[in-house]
Amino acid sequence: MTVRFEAVGNQFMLNGEPIRIISGAIHYFRVVPEYWKDRLLKLKACGFNTVETYVAWNVHEPEEGQFCFEGLADLVQFIQVAGDLGLHVIVRPSPYICAEWEFGGLPAWLLRYSDIRLRCSDPLYLSKVDAYYDVLIPKLTPLLCSNGGPIIAVQIENEYGSYGNDKAYLEYLRQGLISRGVDVLLFTSDGPTDSMLQGGTLPDVLATVNFGSKAMESFAKFREYRADEPLMCMEYWNGWFDHWMEKHHTRDAADVAAVLDEMLSADASVNFYMFHGGTNFGFYNGANHIKTYEPTVTSYDYDSPLSESGEPTEKYYAVREVLQKYVDIPPISLPEPILRKRYGEVRLTECAMLLQQLDSLTSKSSGINPLPMEKLGQNYGFIVYSTWVSGPRHGQDLHLQDVHDRAQVFMDGSYIGSVERWNPQPIRVHVPESGARLTILVENMGRINYGPLLKDYKGITEGVRLDNQFLFGWDMYPLPLSKPVELDYAPIGKMNVISNEPAFYRGTFEVDAAADTFLRLDGWKKGVAYVNGFNLGRYWERGPQKTLYVPGPLLRSGTNEIVIFELHGAIDPVVSLEDLPDLGSTTAVEQEIISFSDTEEV
Structure with missing residues (x-):
C-alpha cells in the first residue's frame, strides 16, 4: 500500500494523520545479519516506530566499479526486515556519513586521484558519486513508501554545515536523488549553530538538528532559521564513542531520559544516535583529529540502550518509561535472550613470523x-x-x-x-x-x-x-590483511618467539553449541584478531577496550580457528573466550562534550 509521509507546517503527517517519529539508529554494517531481526524487535519493543541507518559507500563499493550488497552489506534485506516488523525506515545514503566510520564512509580508493576535492562540486568527485548512486539508488526506490515500502525519508548530505557551504553541491545531490526516482521526504541534518544551519541546509528542504543536551536551546536556534517546520533531533547523542588510550564513555540513564522528556514535551520527533551501536569489525573504525590524531576503538557500544551484543540496558528501560508518557506502547515483549558462553582459555600452538615471509605474502613494488x-x-x-x-x-x-x-x-x-x-x-x-x-x-x-x-x-x-x-630507493610490500593469509606456520615449541617481532599465532578450540562470546587478550600487546577467517578488529593493551565481541553466528559446531596478528610478540600465547564484555574503565560523558560546538562531532 502506498504511504504518503510529509512535513506540513510544524507537524509530520502520515497519510494525512499527524505522527511523531520515534526513531533509533542501527547500522546494518555494524551488526551480523543473523541478528538484524533481534535488534529491530528490541527497538520496536522499546516503543519506537522507526529505524534509521546510514549507508556506507566504502562497504558497498570497496573497489572502484566493484559493488557489494551481500552479507553485512545487504542493505535491502535489512530494510525489508524492518518493514516486515512494521517499522518505518529513514535512510541516510549521503556519500559522506561520519559515523566514526573509516573515512566517514568514503571509499579509500578516491584518494588514488591526487587532485580530487571531497564533498563539493568538484566534477571528478561528483562523477564518482554518480557512478555509485547509479547502482545504489535503484535498490532503494522499490522500498520507498511511495512504492509501498517502509522508507519514509532520505537524507541529502550529512552535517554538511560542519564542513562546507557549497549549496550547488547540496542541490546536485538533491537532484541526483530525485532524478533517480526518490520521491519521498528529503532532509538535511546539522548542528544547531548559525554557521552550520547556514552552510548545511537548502531553503526548500526539511532541516533537522543534532545534539545531545540543551534541547530547548538547540531548538530555539533552529527556530531562528525554520519557524514553520517540524522539530526533529535527527541525532540525539544519548551516549558517546571511545578512542584508544582514553577511558570508556558512559552517560547516566536518568540524564538521557530527562533530555528525551524535554524534547517530547516540545512536541518534537527524535532519532536516537545510537539505539544500538554494534561493532567496527575489520579495519572500518574511523578516527578524529582536533588537536592530534585519535583513532576509534573496535567496539561501537556507544553506551546505547542496546549494548554492543544486543542486551537491553538500564538506559533502554529508562527511555521506554519516558515514551509511555507520550505514545501508546503495548506491554513489553522481547525476543528470547541470545545465548552467551564462556569457552575458556585457548592456547595458540603455531606461529609464523611476518618479516620472514614477506615475499610469499604479497607482491613487492619498488620506487624512489x-x-x-x-x-x-x-x-x-x-x-x-x-x-x-x-x-x-x-x-x-x-x-x-x-x-x-x-x-x-x-x-x-x-x-x-x-x-x-x-x-x-x-x-x-x-x-x-x-x-x-x-x-x-x-x-x-x-x-x-x-x-x-x-x-x-x-x-x-x-x-x-x-x-x-x-x-x-625503497621496496614496498602492501599487506591488506582483511582476512588471515596463507603462511608457513611452525609449532611454537620448536621456535623462539622474539619480543617485538610481528607474527601470526594460530590455534583452535571446540564448540558444542555456538553462542556469543568475548575474546580476551590479557598479556598481548597490539594487533588484529580473526575467528574462522572473520576479522573481528583491533586490540591494544593501551585500552580502554579489553575484549572483542564474537557474535555466535561466526562460530560453528566442532573445531574453530583463532588467528592473532600480534605486532610485538606474545611470550605466552594464550587467549580466553569469556561470557562478559570488558570495555575498560569508564568516564562520564561531560555535558560540554554532548553540547554541539564548532569542534564537534568528536
Missing part, C-alpha cells in the same frame, strides 16, 4: 620514494617499507615524515623502536660500516572521519630521512 598505501592500490591494513642504508653512521636521528599512523622500525631484522603519529619522535640509529637493512612496518589505524583533515593518506606520506638526508 616510499609511497602511501593508496598509490599502491591498497585501502586498509599494513604496509612494509624496506631500504639499504650505507655505513658507518653513528648517532643519527631517523625521521619518518609523516607516518600515518604507527610504525615499527627494524635494523637488520632487530626492533629498534616505534614511531606514532600523535608522538612523532625520531629514533636514534647506529649503522655499522658494512651497512644495514632498514625495514619499517606501518599500520593504518583508521582514516579521519570528521572535519577538515578528511584527506588522510596512509603509510609513510612524505619520506624517510637520517638527520636531514632523505633516503631513496
Whole structure:
C-alpha cells in the first residue's frame, strides 16, 4: 500500500494523520545479519516506530566499479526486515556519513586521484558519486513508501554545515536523488549553530538538528532559521564513542531520559544516535583529529540502550518509561535472550613470523620514494617499507615524515623502536660500516572521519630521512590483511618467539553449541584478531577496550580457528573466550562534550 509521509507546517503527517517519529539508529554494517531481526524487535519493543541507518559507500563499493550488497552489506534485506516488523525506515545514503566510520564512509580508493576535492562540486568527485548512486539508488526506490515500502525519508548530505557551504553541491545531490526516482521526504541534518544551519541546509528542504543536551536551546536556534517546520533531533547523542588510550564513555540513564522528556514535551520527533551501536569489525573504525590524531576503538557500544551484543540496558528501560508518557506502547515483549558462553582459555600452538615471509605474502613494488598505501592500490591494513642504508653512521636521528599512523622500525631484522603519529619522535640509529637493512612496518589505524583533515593518506606520506638526508630507493610490500593469509606456520615449541617481532599465532578450540562470546587478550600487546577467517578488529593493551565481541553466528559446531596478528610478540600465547564484555574503565560523558560546538562531532 502506498504511504504518503510529509512535513506540513510544524507537524509530520502520515497519510494525512499527524505522527511523531520515534526513531533509533542501527547500522546494518555494524551488526551480523543473523541478528538484524533481534535488534529491530528490541527497538520496536522499546516503543519506537522507526529505524534509521546510514549507508556506507566504502562497504558497498570497496573497489572502484566493484559493488557489494551481500552479507553485512545487504542493505535491502535489512530494510525489508524492518518493514516486515512494521517499522518505518529513514535512510541516510549521503556519500559522506561520519559515523566514526573509516573515512566517514568514503571509499579509500578516491584518494588514488591526487587532485580530487571531497564533498563539493568538484566534477571528478561528483562523477564518482554518480557512478555509485547509479547502482545504489535503484535498490532503494522499490522500498520507498511511495512504492509501498517502509522508507519514509532520505537524507541529502550529512552535517554538511560542519564542513562546507557549497549549496550547488547540496542541490546536485538533491537532484541526483530525485532524478533517480526518490520521491519521498528529503532532509538535511546539522548542528544547531548559525554557521552550520547556514552552510548545511537548502531553503526548500526539511532541516533537522543534532545534539545531545540543551534541547530547548538547540531548538530555539533552529527556530531562528525554520519557524514553520517540524522539530526533529535527527541525532540525539544519548551516549558517546571511545578512542584508544582514553577511558570508556558512559552517560547516566536518568540524564538521557530527562533530555528525551524535554524534547517530547516540545512536541518534537527524535532519532536516537545510537539505539544500538554494534561493532567496527575489520579495519572500518574511523578516527578524529582536533588537536592530534585519535583513532576509534573496535567496539561501537556507544553506551546505547542496546549494548554492543544486543542486551537491553538500564538506559533502554529508562527511555521506554519516558515514551509511555507520550505514545501508546503495548506491554513489553522481547525476543528470547541470545545465548552467551564462556569457552575458556585457548592456547595458540603455531606461529609464523611476518618479516620472514614477506615475499610469499604479497607482491613487492619498488620506487624512489616510499609511497602511501593508496598509490599502491591498497585501502586498509599494513604496509612494509624496506631500504639499504650505507655505513658507518653513528648517532643519527631517523625521521619518518609523516607516518600515518604507527610504525615499527627494524635494523637488520632487530626492533629498534616505534614511531606514532600523535608522538612523532625520531629514533636514534647506529649503522655499522658494512651497512644495514632498514625495514619499517606501518599500520593504518583508521582514516579521519570528521572535519577538515578528511584527506588522510596512509603509510609513510612524505619520506624517510637520517638527520636531514632523505633516503631513496625503497621496496614496498602492501599487506591488506582483511582476512588471515596463507603462511608457513611452525609449532611454537620448536621456535623462539622474539619480543617485538610481528607474527601470526594460530590455534583452535571446540564448540558444542555456538553462542556469543568475548575474546580476551590479557598479556598481548597490539594487533588484529580473526575467528574462522572473520576479522573481528583491533586490540591494544593501551585500552580502554579489553575484549572483542564474537557474535555466535561466526562460530560453528566442532573445531574453530583463532588467528592473532600480534605486532610485538606474545611470550605466552594464550587467549580466553569469556561470557562478559570488558570495555575498560569508564568516564562520564561531560555535558560540554554532548553540547554541539564548532569542534564537534568528536
